[in-house]
Amino acid sequence: MPKIKSNRGAAKRFSSRSTGFKRGHAQKRHILTKKSAKRIRQLRGTTAVHDSDVREIKQLLPYG
DSSP, rough: OOOOOOOHHHHHHHHTTTTTTEEEEESSSOOTTOOOOHHHHTTOOOOEGGGHHHHHHHHHHHTO
């Protein structure tokens, strides 16, 4: 039986950790001048994928 391919787009966006998956924040790439400093600061770092989305991520990343 061949190995299952991971979705490469998802592999670049999500990474596995013991409690689930982590992801980066959206809206931080461009057009930052109109966004407040508070909003940009809060988009730093990573956060956990919501519990309702974990099942879909597991299908995209079978070995993750």
